[in-house]
Amino acid sequence: xxxxxxxxxxxxxxxxxxxxxxxxxxxxxxxxxxxxxxxxxxxxxxxxxxxxxxxxxxxxxxxxxxxxxxxxxxxxxxxxxxxxxxxxxxxxxxxxxxxxxxxxxxxxxxxxxxxxxxxxxxxxxxxxxxxxxxxxxxxxxxxxxxxxxxxxxxxxxxxxxxxxxxxxxxxxxxxxxxxxxxxxxxxxxxxxxxxxxxxxxxxxxxxxxxxxxxxxxxxxxxxxxxxxxxxxxxxxxxxxxxxxxxxxxxxxxxxxxxxxxxxxxxxxxxxxxxxxxxxxxxxxxxxxxxxxxxxxxxxxxxxxxxxxxxxxxxxxxxxxxxxxxxxxxxxxxxxxxxxxxxxxxxxxxxxxxxxxxxxxxxxxxxxxxxxxxxxxxxxxxxxxxxxxxxxxxxxxxxxxxxxxxxxxxxxxxxxxxxxxxxxxxxxxxxxxxxxxxxxxxxxxxxxxxxxxxxxxxxxxxxxxxxxxxxxxxxxxxxx
Ligand SMILES: Cc1cc2nc3c(=O)[nH]c(=O)nc-3n(C[C@H](O)[C@H](O)[C@H](O)COP(=O)(O)OP(=O)(O)OC[C@H]3O[C@@H](n4cnc5c(N)ncnc54)[C@H](O)[C@@H]3O)c2cc1C
Numbered sequence: 001x002x003x004x005x006x007x008x009x010x011x012x013x014x015x016x017x018x019x020x021x022x023x024x025x026x027x028x029x030x031x032x033x034x035x036x037x038x039x040x041x042x043x044x045x046x047x048x049x050x051x052x053x054x055x056x057x058x059x060x061x062x063x064x065x066x067x068x069x070x071x072x073x074x075x076x077x078x079x080x081x082x083x084x085x086x087x088x089x090x091x092x093x094x095x096x097x098x099x100x101x102x103x104x105x106x107x108x109x110x111x112x113x114x115x116x117x118x119x120x121x122x123x124x125x126x127x128x129x130x131x132x133x134x135x136x137x138x139x140x141x142x143x144x145x146x147x148x149x150x151x152x153x154x155x156x157x158x159x160x161x162x163x164x165x166x167x168x169x170x171x172x173x174x175x176x177x178x179x180x181x182x183x184x185x186x187x188x189x190x191x192x193x194x195x196x197x198x199x200x201x202x203x204x205x206x207x208x209x210x211x212x213x214x215x216x217x218x219x220x221x222x223x224x225x226x227x228x229x230x231x232x233x234x235x236x237x238x239x240x241x242x243x244x245x246x247x248x249x250x251x252x253x254x255x256x257x258x259x260x261x262x263x264x265x266x267x268x269x270x271x272x273x274x275x276x277x278x279x280x281x282x283x284x285x286x287x288x289x290x291x292x293x294x295x296x297x298x299x300x301x302x303x304x305x306x307x308x309x310x311x312x313x314x315x316x317x318x319x320x321x322x323x324x325x326x327x328x329x330x331x332x333x334x335x336x337x338x339x340x341x342x343x344x345x346x347x348x349x350x351x352x353x354x355x356x357x358x359x360x361x362x363x364x365x366x367x368x369x370x371x372x373x374x375x376x377x378x379x380x381x382x383x384x385x386x387x388x389x390x391x392x393x394x395x396x397x398x399x400x401x402x403x404x405x406x407x408x409x410x411x412x413x414x415x416x417x418x419x420x421x422x423x424x425x426x427x428x429x430x431x432x433x434x435x436x437x438x439x440x441x442x443x444x445x446x447x448x449x450x451x452x453x454x455x456x457x458x459x460x461x462x463x464x465x466x467x468x469x470x471x472x473x474x475x476x477x478x479x
Pocket of ligand 1: 037218453
């Protein structure tokens with residue numbers, strides 16, 4: 001059936017006459033089983049899983065390089081892992097994660113999607129190990145993660161590590177990765193039929209991919225100012241993204257998959273929930289417990305271990321919409337440290353007085369703030385702001401500190417999917433042949449994503465999408 005549709009598509013091109021024919025004839029047509037749009041974490045997880053199930057897979061990537069947000073991410077990935085957590089006295093399970101995640105997103109996440117995610121999250125350790133990942137063997141509370149179930153391959157290169165092993169595994173399985181190839185439209189039979197391919201553009205021009213299943217894994221829309229302002233009018237172009245904090249680089253998160261989906265009647269959910277975080281300034285740790293935030297008066301104003309949306313509101317309420325982030329010599333620093341020091345975003349001081357001078361705050365006030373905080377950290381209780389996770393006191397010089405502003409980080413909303421990652425249309429019906437996974441989807445994290453939950457969710461749902469897309473391929477071969 002699908003073969004005849006593909007044949008029909010090719011023949012209809014051949015039957016066009018004159019100039020139109022000459023133009024269309026230049027368009028290339030490439031057939032495969034599964035097309036994945038986007039070579040980020042979700043796309044690779046989907047492609048590998050589909051290829052393991054014997055499907056022929058092509059990944060389209062609009063950028064010259066693969067990896068998307070995943071490769072530049074901090075790499076914190078949440079999953080319950082009793083072997084590491086229990087010795088540290090941390091009780092965890094899929095049920096606990098499920099309840100916490102729904103609460104963190106104000107119960108706006110779809111309970112069915114959250115259940116599938118949290119049930120499958122514990123598989124991620126073994127899954128990534130099977131591809132070649134070596135975990136760092138430490139469990140921590142990612143920034144905004146709200147619970148200590150974060151894992152990575154080390155504090156510096158984790159995002160890069162995931163993409164490296166995913167890309168190697170995909171290549172070994174024969175997955176074809178076509179960079180510089182931008183998907184521009186999904187091909188669907190009328191308003192209610194199946195999706196049967198993707199129109200794309202590469203360096204040679206237009207190219208059409210015909211497939212039995214298409215998986216959209218194009219990431220979020222943090223960098224699409226028009227789209228984000230449609231849903232949160234505050235987020236104008238003055239806000240940069242965490243993927244491109246200076247505004248001078250490139251951010252690929254332009255919501256292409258959402259817009260292409262909407263063009264063929266796909267539904268969206270949760271588009272108003274857009275996350276901001278302090279990033280790429282003076283913050284050099286990506287976990288909770290080792291730093292404090294102080295305002296331009298040298299005073300704390302927020303629970304540094306709280307929800308990301310509360311922290312964003314807290315920072316935006318301060319004079320100048322910024323804060324200073326302070327840690328000391330004892331913390332585990334991430335990839336921001338060296339470039340931050342070189343660029344002058346991160347400062348180093350041997351005394352609180354020296355630090356106060358750079359910050360232009362009263363040394364006495366800053367000293368009082370830090371001493372008070374250290375008392376809280378020692379007793380693991382924060383009567384001022386309710387912080388509950390402390391990994392250290394801030395008392396071992398040199399101190400590392402710098403200014404942080406809020407950047408647009410993550411878009412919780414996107415294409416509406418069901419537990420099989422099938423994309424649903426405006427009538428709530430499955431769009432046959434179309435799957436989606438990763439930040440392009442909505443309904444998973446509710447109003448507020450917990451830090452470390454995205455890399456886990458893109459992996460879990462990417463794998464489900466790959467499995468179901470391959471299932472569709474083998475079912476159509478049996479027809
Ligand atoms: C700086 C930073 C740090 C982060 N740290 C963490 C963290 O520590 N833990 C965590 O859980 N989350 C983190 N996140 C969020 C997380 O990295 C992302 O949500 C996640 O990687 C998204 O994965 P994805 O596969 O959905 O999209 P991506 O990894 O962004 O991949 C999407 C790909 O699709 C491509 N694409 C887009 N449109 C098209 C098109 N039309 N045609 C072809 N290709 C297209 C893009 O170029 C991109 O390569 C971080 C994000 C950023 C920006």
